[in-house]
């Protein structure tokens with residue numbers, strides 16, 4: 414689990430249902446991580462381990478998802494003349 418039971422807002426997160434920004438909170442419940450939109454009531458279970466690929470393709474991303482994507486897409490700028 415990545416979060417505790419206290420709800421936290423995710424800066425810049427966009428709700429996939431109502432498209433409102435900064436309305437998504439994340440929290441842990443019964444050992445699982447959830448994100449919830451405080452505006453429209455959208456709730457989604459967050460499964461980082463099992464669904465990394467699916468999460469990467471989503472339009473809206475949490476800060477954790479952004480970090481993981483950066484790590485995946487980060488290639489060292491070496492061998493600039495190697496083509």
Ligand SMILES: [Zn+2]
Pocket residue numbers: 428429430431432433436450451452453454455
């Ligand atoms: Zn919403």
